Amino acid sequence: xxxxxxxxxxxxxxxxxxxxxxxxxxxxxxxxxxxxxxxxxxxxxxxxxxxxxxxxxxxxxxxxxxxxxxxxxxxxxxxxxxxxxxxxxxxxxxxxxxxxxxxxxxxxxxxxxxxxxxxxxxxxxxxxxxxxxxxxxx
Numbered sequence: 001x002x003x004x005x006x007x008x009x010x011x012x013x014x015x016x017x018x019x020x021x022x023x024x025x026x027x028x029x030x031x032x033x034x035x036x037x038x039x040x041x042x043x044x045x046x047x048x049x050x051x052x053x054x055x056x057x058x059x060x061x062x063x064x065x066x067x068x069x070x071x072x073x074x075x076x077x078x079x080x081x082x083x084x085x086x087x088x089x090x091x092x093x094x095x096x097x098x099x100x101x102x103x104x105x106x107x108x109x110x111x112x113x114x115x116x117x118x119x120x121x122x123x124x125x126x127x128x129x130x131x132x133x134x135x136x137x138x
Contacts, residue, residue: 042070042078042104044127051120051133056111058137060092063109066133068122070104077104086121086128090114091137100124112137 049068056062066085070078083106085093096107110120114137121132 040072040074040076040078042081042124042127043073044129046071046073046075047104047124047129048131049120049122049129049133051135054134055136055138058112058115060111060113063094063111064135064137065096066093066108066110066120066122068100068106068108068124068129070100070106070124077102079104081106081124083122083124085110086123088118090116091118091120110135 047068047070049066051064051066053064056064068083070081070083072078077100079100079102081100081104083098083100085108087093087110091110091112094109094111096109098106098108100106106122112118117134117136119132119134122129
């Protein structure tokens with residue numbers, strides 16, 4: 001009787017493990033996006049921008065990519081928002097994707113004919129993102 005009980009416990013544990021693996025794989029396969037789109041208003045304190053690389057050659061030879069994320073109060077990307085960059089004179093921008101996608105992302109490339117340190121900011125609608133990035137063209 002004891003052996004029969006042990007076999008039942010082992011069978012139950014094997015079944016539980018198989019069910020767990022199946023559910024984990026199903027979630028990963030069918031729901032491969034780790035985000036949802038928000039239709040809420042973006043919140044400036046949750047939104048951010050960054051530059052990569054932080055420095056590049058001037059003369060229009062190299063670009064710096066500016067990526068902006070507009071997020072709502074829960075940290076979820078807000079789609080279909082028009083983003084603009086605030087940049088000093090002498091810095092040229094190319095809009096790669098000025099309207100946010102499903103993750104709240106907008107993308108720009110900037111260049112400069114002249115060397116210098118420049119501060120780049122972003123805004124959308126009625127608010128500006130408080131964070132700014134500083135880039136260098138040498």
